Amino acid sequence: MPKYSRQKKAQEKLECFCGIYPERGNPHLVSRSTWYRHMREVETHHQDPALDVDINGDNRSDVMELDHNQDDHNGQFEDYPAEGDYNWDPTPTDSDEEHMSERSWDHVGTPMPSPPSSPLPGASDEEVDDDEDGFLNITAEDYREYDRWFGDEQEQIDEIVAETLTEEEMDSFKMLCIRLFGHISQRNYERIRYSFKDKIQLLSTYCLHKKLAQLSGIKPVTVDCCINICHAFNGGYATETLCSTCQEPQFDSKGNPQRVFEYLPMTPRFQGFFNNPDMVKQMSFRANYVQEDGSMDEFWDSTLYKRLTQTEIVVEGEPQGVRYFDKVKGCRDIAYAIMLDGVETQERAVSGHSSCWPLMGINLNLPPSERVKMKNLFPLGIIPGPKQPKDFNLFLLPFVEEALDQARGVWTYDITTGNHFTLRAHPVFISGDMQAIKHVIEMKGANAKCPCRACELTAIYLAEARTYYIPLANPHNNPDAIPDDRTYPGFRPEETLFDPLQLPLRTHDQIQQQLVEMDAAPTKKQYENLAKEYGLTGHSVLDRIPSIRRPDSYPHEFMHLFLLNHGPDLVALWTGTSKGIGTNVGKYKYLIRFEDWCEAGRETEEATKTLAAAFIRPFPNIQTHIECFCAEHWAFWLVYIGPVVLRGRLAQKFYDHYLELVSILKCLLLVNNTVARIKALREKIANYVETFEK
Structure with missing residues (x-):
């Protein structure tokens, strides 16, 4: 356990093994004053329950007594147990819960006196003469020591605030979780907050965001942007106050930016993962993954990943002296992917479709069964709409700058080892629909x-x-x-x-x-x-990231390519609704008769009754409500329902060609694959495309 020392540098953190706050990790880094306060709370835990210790009354036991024995200035900590001696059960008892419920500003213990009377740097064993006023002679170094000591007071207050949550805040956080995962709008949240204000006190959305930012340490990076989303006022436009494209001012009449883009940094979240032993264990999936010859089950089997592991990291011309995902120095490095897509937020907008552009990250270090769950995805920001940005590079600049810092490495504490290490994180590929990718790839x-x-x-x-x-x-x-x-x-x-x-x-x-x-x-x-x-x-600003290369790092995305583009286009050809057919409906042999297609739609809707809800969501009638089909619907319909309802209704030549697509989709959806099967799949897809053009 680290010892208290008055010669610590300003803002230096100490490792605290108190165990009182498991959510902060054990050990966790705190200031000197907070470390001492935690130790006093540990001592309170060990006191005889028969003793009536009034920690909130006049007889305060948490007040530090001045150490008048200057020969042994660390003696006040001799009675504390060593790190391995803290063996009490961290599960709170009833009395503990009552004690913790009283943790508010009215019950915060008095901080230790500032400064304690332990010897100053350079003090000798000889007795020091008092001056005429009865005080010790004060030097310039003493004043600097006092400044450092009092500077820690504000830091201690911040840590107390972070550790102390009122019942109102706890209720508000619970309601926030219900709102996020229950898809409750902000307007309905405010209605609930107002309707039950006499029974439950809930914080406003603004206050919740501020408190969450304080507790998590994640501070959004705010970037001013043009009100018409022409570009952001950063990079080459950082000195502008008037948009050079549309001539709209950056600020309104009150001096506030007319529109902003907020970017949520990843690095604090990555560092927070290593305060959770379960998450650390799950993220070891990449380092422990065993590559087998001939297998193609994971990204770690790909040529792109293998090339990265043989390449030294070079950040803007500066070698880092280590390879990507090095087995020794980089066993805890994080690989992640970026997803982006244009989303229509309104069905009927005044000036066309109102769209925004969400940015989302996937932690590839997690097992496949965990990495795409909602709780494990990390949002980076939303490029605002409704108009399409004319320069995506400026909105991606905060992400690029953070990715460069991640490639250089950030100092991180690992709770499972009790040591600090250099954490590196690398984006390895960027995914999205073709319209979104063409903008970021320029x-x-x-x-x-x-x-x-x-x-x-x-x-x-x-x-x-x-x-x-x-x-x-x-x-x-x-x-x-x-x-x-x-x-x-x-x-x-x-x-x-x-x-x-x-x-x-x-x-x-x-x-x-x-x-x-x-x-x-x-x-x-x-x-x-x-x-x-x-x-x-x-030029693309993403080219600055050393782990990203055009075009290898921008693969075509399965969902948009097969499920949301080719599948609906194929059905449009069969049913005569494709724009390329025009008025020649009935001229082509591959078109399905209207009566047969209506019957196929009814059978699709009836199939819901015989399908387990765990497999697929309810199916609408594909003939009358095809616009309601999402990617999940299309995947299941093309592979399992389509071959049944189209048999005998689609001409045999085109039905056989459709079954080739079904075979391709089944191979792509397999959990385990091989290099030989992928090679055969390439030839099968090439044959399918050539036949489709004929």
Whole structure:
């Protein structure tokens, strides 16, 4: 157990093994005054219950007596047991609960006198003469010592506040949990708070947020932004007070920012994980994961992760002297993923759909069964709407700066070992729908001449729709629209067919070289022409993060790609509601008759009665309420219900092709997979796409 010393530096923390506050860990770091107060509370626990110790009355037992024996200035702590001697049962008894319920500002013990009369630095064993006023001679060093001592008083008060929760605050926190996990709106929370104010006192939302920030140590990073979400006022726009895009002022008439974006830091939460032994044990999943030859069950089996483990961490040109996820120095390093998506918050907005852009993180160190649960996801912020930001880089800048600090390492305490260590955390991939990813990756995206973020295949312009599309086979009915880079010497343009397994893939180094060429363009027109040819819009701020590389760190996301895009598009083709069909309904053999589709919808709805609620939520009628289908509905319907209700109603040729998709989905949804199966899956998907285009 650390000993008390008056020569501690200002703001230095001591390790406290009191065990009174298990939620803060054992040991936990506190100031000198708080450490002493905790020790006095420990002593109270050990006192004979027959003794009537009045800790709140006049006979206070928690007041420190001055140590007049200057020869033994640490003697006042000799009677305290050592660290291993604290063996009392931490489970609170009735008397303990009564004692803790009295913990309020009226019952806070008197802090120890400031300063105690133990010898000052440099004091000798010789007796010191008093001056004429009866006081010791005070030196400049004494005053500095006093300043350090009194500076700890405010720190002690802050820690007392953090440890002391009133009944009103406890009730408010319980209600906050009900509100969050019970999907209660803020308006309804205020209604409950007002309706039952005579029976229960609940804090306002503002006060709750302030108290939570104080207890958790998580302080949001607030960034002012344009009222029209053109950009945030940071980075290159930090000195602006007027938006350079829309000319709207940054502040209102009262001097307050018209709109702000709040970013919630991850690092304090990551450090808090190591104060929970259960969480520490769960997060050891990555370090303890055993890679088996030929298996492809986890991200830890991927080529991307294996490449990272062989790469030294370099942060903005500064080597850190350690590799990513080093088995010795980085066994507790955290790998996490970032998710983002555009969300429609209103069904009917005045000016189109009102959208916002949530940022969410996934702790990949947790086992697969735990990492995607609501309680283990960590929100980073919400880029406000309703308009789409014109520069996503500025909203992502706080995340990038924190990721760089995480790559350098943060000093963290591990409760399971009782030691501090350097914690590093690395984002390893970023996921989202294609519309969201194209903004953060700074690429043209869908409907562009070079739309794909994974390959450089050029699209073909469709004049009727005034957009680009990207088939594997060149069209036979419009050879004039085929660009030169989609032809091969000696072949007619309409005879060219690209092999889906041999596409011209993008690489990180190639993208960086293309950006150099764009930056060197002498005119804006030439810059735009190169951007159109390469499918890029500029530099991404995420490129500063050493563990992120374009395009490897931006995989296509299964839910949007298969369940929310291809599945509904396929049904739209079958039912004749696709925009590409137009007025030619009934001309194509693959369309399902309207009567058959109505019957399939009724059978889908009736299937809910025979499905266990633990497997899937209730199914609406897919013919009348297809807009109510979410990703979970589509996954279950495409794999299990569709093959049943479409048999005999969809032409056999197209039904067999649909069963190929079912086989692909089943393989992708497997918990365990192999490299050989993934290789076969690539060939199966390539064959499915070629057949689909025919």
